Amino acid sequence: xxxxxxxxxxxxxxxxxxxxxxxxxxxxxxxxxxxxxxxxxxxxxxxxxxxxxxxxxxxxxxxxxxxxxxxxxxxxxxxxxxxxxxxxxxxxxxxxxxxxxxxxxxxxxxxxxxxxxxxxxxxxxxxxxxxxxxxxxxxxxxxxxxxxxxxxxxxxxxxxxxxxxxxxxxxxxxxxxxxxxxxxxxxxxxxxxxxxxxxxxxxxxxxxxxxxxxxxxxxxxxxxxxxxxxxxxxxxxxxxxxxxxxxxxxxxxxxxxxxxxxxxxxxxxxxxxxxxxxxxxxxxxxxxxxxxxxxxxxxxxxxxxxxxxxxxxxxxxxxxxxxxxxxx
Numbered sequence: 001x002x003x004x005x006x007x008x009x010x011x012x013x014x015x016x017x018x019x020x021x022x023x024x025x026x027x028x029x030x031x032x033x034x035x036x037x038x039x040x041x042x043x044x045x046x047x048x049x050x051x052x053x054x055x056x057x058x059x060x061x062x063x064x065x066x067x068x069x070x071x072x073x074x075x076x077x078x079x080x081x082x083x084x085x086x087x088x089x090x091x092x093x094x095x096x097x098x099x100x101x102x103x104x105x106x107x108x109x110x111x112x113x114x115x116x117x118x119x120x121x122x123x124x125x126x127x128x129x130x131x132x133x134x135x136x137x138x139x140x141x142x143x144x145x146x147x148x149x150x151x152x153x154x155x156x157x158x159x160x161x162x163x164x165x166x167x168x169x170x171x172x173x174x175x176x177x178x179x180x181x182x183x184x185x186x187x188x189x190x191x192x193x194x195x196x197x198x199x200x201x202x203x204x205x206x207x208x209x210x211x212x213x214x215x216x217x218x219x220x221x222x223x224x225x226x227x228x229x230x231x232x233x234x235x236x237x238x239x240x241x242x243x244x245x246x247x248x249x250x251x252x253x254x255x256x257x258x259x260x261x262x263x264x265x266x267x268x269x270x271x272x273x274x275x276x277x278x279x280x281x282x283x284x285x286x287x288x289x290x291x292x293x294x295x296x297x298x299x300x301x302x303x304x305x306x307x308x309x310x311x312x313x314x315x316x317x318x319x320x321x322x323x324x325x326x327x328x
Contacts, residue, residue: 075171078150079103079206080138083110083158084126088117091158094308098315102164105150109138132235136222139239143218151176153214156206161306161314166299167208170253170261179216179248181209181240183302184262199250203236204304205262213248220246255297259290262302266310270295 079100083092092108096117100106111134113121122137124130135155142153152171156162174180183201201207209217221228221242228242240250253261263270264279273291280289290296306314 073172075151075168075176076104076149077152077154077164077167077171078105078107078142078146079154079156079162079164080107080109080142081156081158081160082131082134082138083108083119085110085112085114085119087158088114088119091308092117094311095156095158095160098311099162099164103154105146107142107146109134109141128233131233132238135235135239139214140218140222143214147211147214151211152208153211154206154208155203156302157204157304159304159306160204160206161303161311162206163299163301163318166261167206167301169299170301171208174210174251176211178210179212179243179246180251181207181213181243181248182251182253182262183207184260184264185250185252185254198241198244200237200240201250202262202264202304204264205302207236207239209243209248213243216246216248217243253301255299257290257297259295259297261297261300263296263300264304266303266305267296267314 081092081095081100088108088110096106096108108117108119109122110119111122111124111126113119120138120141122134122141124134124137126134138155146153152167154162154167171182181201183203184205185199186202187199217239228238228245244250255261260270265275269275270291271293275289275291303314
């Protein structure tokens with residue numbers, strides 16, 4: 001009788017152990033299955049949130065998240081520098097060696113072709129008295145050969161300095177198919193033959209026009225019907241006037257605090273408060289007049305009258321130098 005009870009007790013222990021083992025095995029199997037499903041979901045989410053680039057209507061976008069379909073427009077920027085055969089090694093080469101490397105396309109417009117530099121020969125007379133004819137020829141060339149290769153087009157000088165990344169940041173809020181142009185806005189022209197009620201963009205810190213404005217400037221404003229772009233000086237004023245006659249809108253490009261993004265002078269002129277009177281009287285009464293340490297936008301785009309030494313200094317300050325902000 002005692003042996004039967006002992007046998008029954010051992011049998012019960014074995015059965016319970018088998019049941020516990022089955023439960024443990026089942027739990028492990030379910031956990032592996034759960035982890036497999038979870039891993040699949042995580043990978044799927046990672047794939048969904050993965051940043052990708054694509055072209056939409058020939059323009060570049062970054063898809064931040066396919067889940068909520070948010071896209072950030074990254075404009076393609078073509079820069080062209082107005083230069084001359086005698087200026088290539090004096091000033092233009094320093095533009096090429098510094099900030100122009102950040103343009104999506106960088107071109108150099110001259111009266112004669114130089115295959116080594118290289119420059120595009122426009123076959124026009126050199127000299128400031130023919131700068132309007134040269135500018136007109138440059139815009140025409142770009143419209144014929146590059147209109148579909150960029151979203152925005154920037155005309156600048158050999159003593160201009162542009163921060164292209166800040167320009168793209170600014171332009172991402174606009175549509176290149178809208179006929180608009182941007183830059184340093186003067187509200188009062190300085191030539192009597194130009195209508196005084198039309199503002200214009202100063203050429204020095206860069207004039208930026210959209211793809212739609214490029215088409216209108218070349219196909220409408222340059223037509224014989226308007227004839228609004230006579231040869232001579234002050235091509236920036238004339239091109240602005242022509243674009244407005246062709247239905248393009250000049251955009252005040254100051255920031256939310258009314259500070260300039262496109263500076264007609266080097267930084268120290270604004271910082272030290274040395275803006276000349278001829279300059280301030282042609283500005284918007286409420287915008288672009290700031291001087292001192294808070295003179296300019298936190299994201300400046302262009303400066304003018306930058307000499308060779310300053311060109312390399314500014315390039316170093318903007319693109320190389322760092323500040324450890326934890327000690328500020």
